[in-house]
Amino acid sequence: MSxxxxxxxxxxxxxxxxxxxxxxxxxxxxxxFGHFIDGAMTAPGETFDSRxxxxxxxxxxxxxxxxxxxxxxxxxxxxxxxxxxxxxxxTRARVLYAIARLLQKHSRLFATLETLxxxxxxxxxxxxxxxxxxxxxxxxxxxxxxxxxxxxxxxxLGVCGQVIPWNFPLLMLAWKVAPALAMGNxxxxxxAEYTSLTALLFADICRQAGVPKGVVxxxxxxxxxxxxxxxxxxxxxxxxxxxxxxxxxxxxxxxSGKALTLELGGKSPYIVFDDADIDSAVEGLVDxxxxxxxxxxxxxxxxxxxxxxxDLFHAKLxxxxxxxxxxxxxxxxxxxxxxxxxxxxxxxxxxxGANTAGHTxxxxxxxxxxxxxxPPTLITGLYPADTLMQxxxxxxxxxxxxxxxxxxxxxxxxxxxxxxAASVWSENINLxxxxxxxxxxxxxxINGTNMMDAAAGFGGxxxxxxxxxxxxxxLAAYTKPKATPRKLSQPGAMTGDGAPADGIDRTAKLYIxxxxxxxxxxxxxxxxxxxxxxLGHASLANRKDVRNAVEAAHAAKGWSKxxxxxxxxxxxxxxxxxxxxxxxxxxxxxxxxxxxxGAREVxxxxxxLFTAAAWADKYDGQVHGVPIRGxxxxxxxxxxxxxxxxxxxxxxxGLIATAAPAIAMxxxxxxxxxxxxxxAATDFVQVLETSDVPAGVLNILTGAQxxxxxxxxRHMDVDAVWSFGDPSLDAVIEEGSATNLKRSWVQNGAGVDxxxxxxxxxxxxxxxxxxxxIPYGE
Numbered sequence: 124m125s126x127x128x129x130x131x132x133x134x135x136x137x138x139x140x141x142x143x144x145x146x147x148x149x150x151x152x153x154x155x156f157g158h159f160i161d162g163a164m165t166a167p168g169e170t171f172d173s174r175x176x177x178x179x180x181x182x183x184x185x186x187x188x189x190x191x192x193x194x195x196x197x198x199x200x201x202x203x204x205x206x207x208x209x210x211x212x213x214t215r216a217r218v219l220y221a222i223a224r225l226l227q228k229h230s231r232l233f234a235t236l237e238t239l240x241x242x243x244x245x246x247x248x249x250x251x252x253x254x255x256x257x258x259x260x261x262x263x264x265x266x267x268x269x270x271x272x273x274x275x276x277x278x279x280l281g282v283c284g285q286v287i288p289w290n291f292p293l294l295m296l297a298w299k300v301a302p303a304l305a306m307g308n309x310x311x312x313x314x315a316e317y318t319s320l321t322a323l324l325f326a327d328i329c330r331q332a333g334v335p336k337g338v339v340x341x342x343x344x345x346x347x348x349x350x351x352x353x354x355x356x357x358x359x360x361x362x363x364x365x366x367x368x369x370x371x372x373x374x375x376x377x378x379s380g381k382a383l384t385l386e387l388g389g390k391s392p393y394i395v396f397d398d399a400d401i402d403s404a405v406e407g408l409v410d411x412x413x414x415x416x417x418x419x420x421x422x423x424x425x426x427x428x429x430x431x432x433x434d435l436f437h438a439k440l441x442x443x444x445x446x447x448x449x450x451x452x453x454x455x456x457x458x459x460x461x462x463x464x465x466x467x468x469x470x471x472x473x474x475x476g477a478n479t480a481g482h483t484x485x486x487x488x489x490x491x492x493x494x495x496x497x498p499p500t501l502i503t504g505l506y507p508a509d510t511l512m513q514x515x516x517x518x519x520x521x522x523x524x525x526x527x528x529x530x531x532x533x534x535x536x537x538x539x540x541x542x543x544a545a546s547v548w549s550e551n552i553n554l555x556x557x558x559x560x561x562x563x564x565x566x567x568x569i570n571g572t573n574m575m576d577a578a579a580g581f582g583g584x585x586x587x588x589x590x591x592x593x594x595x596x597x598l599a600a601y602t603k604p605k606a607t608p609r610k611l612s613q614p615g616a617m618t619g620d621g622a623p624a625d626g627i628d629r630t631a632k633l634y635i636x637x638x639x640x641x642x643x644x645x646x647x648x649x650x651x652x653x654x655x656x657x658l659g660h661a662s663l664a665n666r667k668d669v670r671n672a673v674e675a676a677h678a679a680k681g682w683s684k685x686x687x688x689x690x691x692x693x694x695x696x697x698x699x700x701x702x703x704x705x706x707x708x709x710x711x712x713x714x715x716x717x718x719x720x721g722a723r724e725v726x727x728x729x730x731x732l733f734t735a736a737a738w739a740d741k742y743d744g745q746v747h748g749v750p751i752r753g754x755x756x757x758x759x760x761x762x763x764x765x766x767x768x769x770x771x772x773x774x775x776x777g778l779i780a781t782a783a784p785a786i787a788m789x790x791x792x793x794x795x796x797x798x799x800x801x802x803a804a805t806d807f808v809q810v811l812e813t814s815d816v817p818a819g820v821l822n823i824l825t826g827a828q829x830x831x832x833x834x835x836x837r838h839m840d841v842d843a844v845w846s847f848g849d850p851s852l853d854a855v856i857e858e859g860s861a862t863n864l865k866r867s868w869v870q871n872g873a874g875v876d877x878x879x880x881x882x883x884x885x886x887x888x889x890x891x892x893x894x895x896x897i898p899y900g901e
Contacts, residue, residue: 162336203337208307242461279307289315378854384590389543393423608873619655631805636675637818653717679819687740763842
């Protein structure tokens, strides 16, 4: 081909990355790998093949871990953890820094090995995955250094079991291992069955970096090995993968006391308004859905185009698709590589093949004759309820629909059970910033996509999981308070057999939607005082009362949009009105429990209200220093509707100390009052009715908490459940929460000193962090 021909054609030539060093490393290890346990590689056991998805060739033989292997790894991690934590943040920082430097030193080897094993284009592994992995270790080296001064009340959780997926093998390892080690934990990590080689190379790096024996342990194998880790003697499980597996993990760990972080599936909307820079939005979409062959949990897989520009946008997109290059992942000039495994390829084909709706365009690009490849595909003209608009395909397939107004765009975008990420494209920054907070997503990119950094937490809401990885908020998942929890005291109800002294029946009603309501079941139970006097009757709530309370809470969704200042004023007003009747409440508390501590509890309740009011307009987000020309805003948003099982031992204070901070953050609360001493909560209803609290913001149930716990936990329109009551309900709540993967907060049998309760713990549980990325400049 002459120079003239090249200029006429302007086609890319091949630029193949040499894989010689990667193959040499595999050969040097004997092409057969054991596990990395207690600082050394074990002898290979029963093996399975690791294959190159682009060619089908066997790269290496990996060991299928047994229960004995997992037990040995956990024991090694348990032995190493106390010394690793005691070494201090400064020592850990130096080790993490050494890991980061070695990742840089061997970056080309890691990138090539990742491409061989996973099938992603070498330029993506080289320019994105490996540098981001390095960044996480550098960043968390700094976090380790700062732990003593900035997190003085925090300590390590202990041993962390970590299970990572096959789409970003090295990067997901870095996301989990770096913060865990920084905070003084040790880890047992299982890489994905398809893509374990870079994790084994990382084991080699750990030895070179001076990581103490047992601090990092890596076991390989199929999903059964992940189950072994979930059921092992570990203190935390961190999982990234499918929503279905995440749900099973939530159920399996219910009641175990294990901390849990789940980063699951997504069906992220990519919203293009009619004033967007169309060419930029098209190019961004290439990155959003065809990056890593669409095998990305936050891929912009649902295209929502403003109706006035839909035809033009789709035409430009089809033209751009037809110019994409699909081929050998080692070729630096290709855009789309190989699907990770033939099984995943079959899944994509089955989902797309079953679709009969819309119009399908397959990119007119050359396809390799062998290997696991799938062409870039666009399906337009779908309805929001169509299967492919709802189900995660996890491949290079984009589905599209249109919208007419910004409100409709938000409605369609949120019409999914997922909530991981979203992209908004508009040259009107006011429109973009008005839309971003309305989207149910843990991360929103404005005029961009797939921007990530260790300084900005990543994670989702709804069935995309809970918890954050990265940033200050991500560290909370790897620490616990230093203070030793107090022993839980569970007082029982008083007994008696008399009638009310004045002969008047006093049956306290439930409080739902701003009104006192009779219980659906029509039953109540007597509440006796310390001396056997009948103080009144409390209504017994059932599942239908929970249903009514949830409906009332959702009707009060406008509360979340009010200002922190307004919420603070109402909480101050509540405190003011409670103070006027403080003596009455103190007497009631003394009558129910005996003793003379009522006045102190009332005073502590007033202080809790004032503290919640003080935080209402001061619990701010952050502006993260991310390496872009722009900012990432970490915005703290209310969780939504929260069910709270209040403690038995602090009838008034326990209600206020939990509900008030949640309300201060804009949540709506369904509080099930202290089971043995419910009348303090029902008396508080009278304060609520005179304090301008909008109907449905705080709803109060009474009766047996066991009758409502499971209903609250399984309710699809409840966003979180907290329990400070009977420890036997912890497992019920955590297992039930798997229905929609709502957040749960249980005490694992530990007691709470309510007079010294740190409101910030509630604020953390009552908020979601949404990171909004805003690039700027021409």
